[in-house]
Amino acid sequence: xxxxxxxxxxxxxxxxxxxxxxxxxxxxxxxxxxxxxxxxxxxxxxxxxxxxxxxxxxxxxxxxxxxxxxxxxxxxxxxxxxxxxxxxxxxxxxxxxxxxxxxxxxxxxxxxxxxxxxxxxxxxxxxxxxxxxxxxxxxxxxxxxxxxxxxxxxxxxxxxxxxxxxxxxxxxxxxxxxxxxxxxxxxxxxxxxxxxxxxxxxxxxxxxxxxxxxxxxxxxxxxxxxxxxxxxxxxxxxxxxxxxxxxxxxxxxxxxxxxxxxxxxxxxxxxxxxxxxxxxxxxxxxxxxxxxx
Amino acid sequence: xxxxxxxxxxxxxxxxxxxxxxxxxxxxxxxxxxxxxxxxxxxxxxxxxxxxxxxxxxxxxxxxxxxxxxxxxxxxxxxxxxxxxxxxxxxxxxxxxxxxxxxxxxxxxxxxxxxxxxxxxxxxxxxxxxxxxxxxxxxxxxxxxxxxxxxxxxxxx
Numbered sequence: 090x091x092x093x094x095x096x097x098x099x100x101x102x103x104x105x106x107x108x109x110x111x112x113x114x115x116x117x118x119x120x121x122x123x124x125x126x127x128x129x130x131x132x133x134x135x136x137x138x139x140x141x142x143x144x145x146x147x148x149x150x151x152x153x154x155x156x157x158x159x160x161x162x163x164x165x166x167x168x169x170x171x172x173x174x175x176x177x178x179x180x181x182x183x184x185x186x187x188x189x190x191x192x193x194x195x196x197x198x199x200x201x202x203x204x205x206x207x208x209x210x211x212x213x214x215x216x217x218x219x220x221x222x223x224x225x226x227x228x229x230x231x232x233x234x235x236x237x238x239x240x241x242x243x244x245x246x247x248x249x250x251x252x253x254x255x256x257x258x259x260x261x262x263x264x265x266x267x268x269x270x271x272x273x274x275x276x277x278x279x280x281x282x283x284x285x286x287x288x289x290x291x292x293x294x295x296x297x298x299x300x301x302x303x304x305x306x307x308x309x310x311x312x313x314x315x316x317x318x319x320x321x322x323x324x325x326x327x328x329x330x331x332x333x334x335x336x337x338x339x340x341x342x343x344x345x346x347x348x349x350x351x352x353x354x355x356x357x358x359x360x361x362x363x364x365x366x367x368x369x370x371x372x373x374x375x376x377x378x379x380x381x382x
Numbered sequence: 383x384x385x386x387x388x389x390x391x392x393x394x395x396x397x398x399x400x401x402x403x404x405x406x407x408x409x410x411x412x413x414x415x416x417x418x419x420x421x422x423x424x425x426x427x428x429x430x431x432x433x434x435x436x437x438x439x440x441x442x443x444x445x446x447x448x449x450x451x452x453x454x455x456x457x458x459x460x461x462x463x464x465x466x467x468x469x470x471x472x473x474x475x476x477x478x479x480x481x482x483x484x485x486x487x488x489x490x491x492x493x494x495x496x497x498x499x500x501x502x503x504x505x506x507x508x509x510x511x512x513x514x515x516x517x518x519x520x521x522x523x524x525x526x527x528x529x530x531x532x533x534x535x536x537x538x539x
C-alpha cells in the first residue's frame with residue numbers, strides 16, 4: 090500500500106514538472122513577429138556523421154594507421170557522463186576510420202565499445218541489435234556499411250534531440266569532430282606530400298564553426314564551457330586561414346534550379362598546419378585522458 | 383525493490399514523453415507526402431528530419447553544404463496543412479538564397495554549390511492557410527525535411 094502511494098506521489102511530481110517545463114519553454118522560445126507568424130529561436134544543427142567527414146578528407150588515398158585510434162581499454166575507465174559522451178563520439182569516429190581499412194576485424198570490436206558506452210549514457214535501446222547484425226553481415230560491403238553507420242549516428246542524434254538531451258549530443262558531436270580531425274591531421278606525415286589532404290582538412294572549417302555555434306548554445310553548462318575553452322584556439326586558426334572571400338551570387342538557371350557561386354581561398358602553409366595539428370593533438374589528448382574523471 | 387524498479391521505469395517514460403515526437407511523425411520524411419522528383423543519382427545528405435511543429439511558428443535548421451555538389455531540398459507537410467513556406471539563407475551574410483513563396487510554395491528546390499562550402503539556415507513555417515483547428519491541440523503537425531546530394535560531374539575532357 091505504501092509503495093502504491095509512492096508511485097502516485099511520483100506521478101504527480103512528474104506531471105507538475107512537465108507542466109512547468111512546457112510553460113517556461115513557450116515563454117522563452119516564442120516571440121511574435123510583424124508578419125503574424127511566430128519565430129522560434131532554437132536552431133537544430135544538422136552536423137555530418139564522422140563517416141561523411143572522413144570520407145571527404147580521405148577521398149585522396151591515405152594510409153590507415155590503426156594505432157591512432159583511442160585504445161579499447163580506455164572505454165571502461167570513463168566514469169562520468171561528460172567523459173562517456175565525448176568518448177562515445179571519439180569511438181564512433183574511430184569506428185568510421187577503421188572501416189576505411191580493408192581489414193575490419195578491429196572495427197567490430199569498436200562497435201561493441203559504442204554499444205557499451207551507449208548503455209552507460211542510456212541510449213543503448215536506440216542502437217538496436219539489428220544494427221549489430223547488419224554491420225556483421227556487411228563487413229565486406231563498404232557502401233552498405235557506411236549507410237548503416239550514418240543511420241546509427243543519426244538515430245543517436247535524433248533520439249537525444251527529441252528527448253531534450255541536446256547537451257549529451259553536443260558532447261558526442263564534439264568527440265566525433267575532434268577525433269575525425271585528429272585522425273586526419275595525424276595521417277599527414279609530411280606537409281609537402283599531402284597538401285591536398287591538408288586543404289580538405291581546412292575545408293571542414295564551416296563544419297567546425299557549426300559545431301562551435303551548436304555547443305555555444307549550452308554555454309551555461311560548465312562541462313560545455315570547458316570544451317569551448319579548448320576549441321577556441323582551433324577556431325582562431327581556421328578563421329585566419331581564409332583569404333579572398335567573395336559574396337555569393339545566385340543564378341536561376343533551369344526550371345526550379347539555382348546555381349550558387351562564390352570564392353573562398355584558403356591559405357595554409359606548413360607553419361599554420363603544424364600549429365593546427367599541435368592544437369588538435371592537445372585537445373584530443375585532453376578529451377581521451379582518464380585522469381579527467 | 384520491485385516497486386522501485388517500477389517507479390524508475392515510470393519516471394523515465396513519463397519524464398521524457400512530453401518531449402518525444404509522436405509515432406506518426408517519426409518517419410514522416412520518408413512518407414508518400416515527401417517524394418522529390420528526379421533523384422535517381424542522389425544520396426541522403428546528413429540526416430533527413432521529421433519534426434512535430436506548431437503551425438505558424440518558424441523553426442530553423444543549420445547545415446553545412448560542401449562545394450562541388452548538387453543538392454535537392456524538399457520540405458513537406460500532410461494533406462490539408464499546405465502551404466509550407468521555407469527560406470534558404472546563407473548564414474554568414476543572411477542573404478536569402480531562395481524563398482519558395484516567390485515560387486508558388488513549391489515543396490522542393492534544386493541547386494548547385496559550385497566553388498565554396500556554404501553554411502545555410504533552412505527556415506520553415508507551416509502556414510496551413512485553409513486549415514481550421516478544432517482546438518489548441520490541433521495546432522501541431524508533422525514536417526519532413528529532406529536534403530539530397532550528388533557530386534557535380536566533371537565537364538570537359
